[in-house]
Amino acid sequence: MSAIFKRDLRAYFKSPLGYVYLAAFILVLNIYFYIMNVYSGSCDLQNIFSFIVTMCVFLIPILTMRTFSEDYKQKTDQLLLTAPVRLSGIVLGKFFAALVVFLIGVCITLVYVVIVATWGTLEFATVLGNYVAICATAMAFISIGVFISSLTQNQLVAAVVTVAVFLGLYLLDYSYSLMNATWAKNLIYYFSMFRRYNDFTQGIFSFADLIFYLSVAGVFVFLTVRMLERKRWS
Amino acid sequence: MIEVSGLTKTYGNKRGITDITFSIDEGEIVGFLGPNGAGKSTTMNVITGYLSATAGAARVAGIDILENPLEAKKHIGYLPQDPPLYLDMTVNEYLDFIYDIKGVKGGMKERKEHIDKVCEMVGISQVRERVINNLSGGYKQRCGLAQALVGDPDVLILDEPTVGLDPKQIIEIRNVIKDLGKNRTIILSTHILQEVSAVCERVLVINNGRLVADDTPTHLSAMLTGDHKLEYRIAGPKDKIIACIRSVDGVKSVTPTVEAEPGAYEYLVESAEHIDARKLIFQSLARAGYPVLLLKNQDLSLEDVFIRLTADKKSPAKGAK
Structure with a gap:
């Protein structure tokens, strides 16, 4: 697993992909921080985190589109699948490589934390909770992206489908406020990836939601493993 | 060393290979001969665990590839038809990665020595710092071969190892394979008759997904150039x-x-x-x-050989174990 993790992580920075991704992520986040915090003189960093979760819709697909598609295309999947490595090791290696690139981007927010702590008042516990939560949320999104990438050998198709799925989830969240019936609200909340994050931004560390994100990640990592297995039998 | 029994692989309702049975002893170099689309690659992919057979079993070094894939795969070095290269890596990085992924044991010194040796063997020592994408087809093919050799596996499965090489390189690579065959079991596939006669001690002829002959190259070529x-x-x-x-x-x-x-x-x-x-x-x-x-x-084409083999032998392939 560690060999695949290392290779995939390096691969992000062998092509412009990793740099372009990080540049876009940091640029947008900086603008957001300037407007929401610096310009409006706010110490509230929670907005940043919920903004990152929204950005996942477009950013995570860029990270995950190539995970398996590229291997299928270059036929290197043949190398991975005939090497003495477990399928779960292959999937997890790629999964964590994408997660680490995402977290490198998130690290920029540490600068904001320092700025706010120096010139304002920082709710340290809330921020810490948000870091844990953003990590779990990213794991859920990345696992879905990795799974979709394992379905096609075309990176572009993988990216477009992943964005579509994430947008669908976003709209599902959006429809929450339009619903009147409690059961419908509950049902939507059950599948919600975005609204669920609100608790964290309000400083509530919800274990149930944390477990939800980690379970989604677990399920899709498992499905990806099954997908690789299935390819052998087709 | 390799035992294959009743191997069948179907793709949907299309038959890939049907009921292939053979066994290969330690130290043999066996040629897998057949026209394009005969089922050579499918058979190799099943033996290496890339595909799963619809029926039948394949054992490498006595280990079933489906029952204990991790152990079985440790014995196999595999060069697929398209060398599985990460084009964005340099040759060095790539072989390092292969060394890791195959879980070869050894410290930094052993690693360096081993990779040096492999590069020397296939003749890529002078391009090790270069990015694989910028290498010529011949070098890419050799990198693929080097990848199969990392970890010193006792079984080498080479799918058309000389495709894309120039005549001089073909001879070099054949010699490398012959050298390797001294203490390893090798299966190599090809659709070129001369290649089999040049390298192999035994030939398995496959056509339309079926094993049609199991013979020595000498006998086979005698038949061809009778x-x-x-x-x-x-x-x-x-x-x-x-x-x-x-x-x-x-x-x-x-x-x-x-x-x-x-x-x-x-x-x-x-x-x-x-x-x-x-x-x-x-x-x-x-x-x-x-x-x-x-x-x-009169030169017989490969097709003629198959027609002859299938016509002559209504009974199962001679010598098939």
Whole structure:
């Protein structure tokens, strides 16, 4: 697993992909921080985190589109699948490589934390909770992206489908406020990836939601493993 | 070392391979011969665990590839038809990665020595710092071979290892394979007859997903270049020459083909099998005063071989275990 993790992580920075991704992520986040915090003189960093979760819709697909598609295309999947490595090791290696690139981007927010702590008042516990939560949320999104990438050998198709799925989830969240019936609200909340994050931004560390994100990640990592297995039998 | 029994693989309702059974002893170099699409790659992909068989089993070093894939795969070095290269890596980085992924044990010193040795063997030492994407096809193929050799596996499975190489490189790589075969079990696939004769001790011929022969290359090439089908070019009147050759004992048929030179026709002469009629034909023609300008064995194409093999042997492949 560690060999695949290392290779995939390096691969992000062998092509412009990793740099372009990080540049876009940091640029947008900086603008957001300037407007929401610096310009409006706010110490509230929670907005940043919920903004990152929204950005996942477009950013995570860029990270995950190539995970398996590229291997299928270059036929290197043949190398991975005939090497003495477990399928779960292959999937997890790629999964964590994408997660680490995402977290490198998130690290920029540490600068904001320092700025706010120096010139304002920082709710340290809330921020810490948000870091844990953003990590779990990213794991859920990345696992879905990795799974979709394992379905096609075309990176572009993988990216477009992943964005579509994430947008669908976003709209599902959006429809929450339009619903009147409690059961419908509950049902939507059950599948919600975005609204669920609100608790964290309000400083509530919800274990149930944390477990939800980690379970989604677990399920899709498992499905990806099954997908690789299935390819052998087709 | 490799045992394959009743291997069948279907893709949807299309048959890839059907009921392939053979076994290969330690240290053998076995050629897998067949036209494109015969099922060579499918068989190899099943043995290496990339695909799962619909029926039957494959064992490598006594370990079933489905029951204990991790252990079985440790014994195998596999070069698929398209070398599985990460084009964005340098040769060094790539081989390092292979070393890791194969879980080869050893410290930094062993690693360096081992990779140096492998690079030396396949002749890529001078391109190790270069990005694989910028290498020529021949070097890419060699990188693929190097990848298979990392970790010193006792079984090498090479799917068309000399495709895309120039004639000089082909000879080099064949020699490398022969060297490797001294203490390893090797299966290599090819659709080139000469390759099998040059490298292998045993040939498995596969056609339409079925094993049609299991033989030695010597026997196979004897069959291919048998003396009973000859092409002659003889100067002189066609009818008289035909009559003259027909009069020789053992000649079954004489067929004129084309007028290759002014006044000289080519003839296809078929004699009864296992009879060498060349001397008698020569003497007969010489007596009659018709000079032989050219004489050669008729080359059989791979297709002809398969037709012959499948027609001759209604029974299961000879020597198949």
